Amino acid sequence: MTDVDEAVVVVMNSLDEDGAIPGWLSKTINQSIKDSDAEYGRYFFEQVRQHAPAALKYFAE
DSSP, X not given: OHHHHHHHXXXXXXXXXXXXXXXXXXXXHHHHHHHSOHHHHHHHHHHHHHHOGGGGGGSOO
């Protein structure tokens, strides 16, 4: 889950710096979610909901 945690930190930092998620980042993470086990996707969304809820609109559940 370390990779997921690191992705969440990148999302949080992007929101803090720019107030938005760059398109390339949302596309990359969305594709990673599609390609990963469902467990990782669920964990990612749990962490984003907890630490960066404003970012949820950038990611397809």
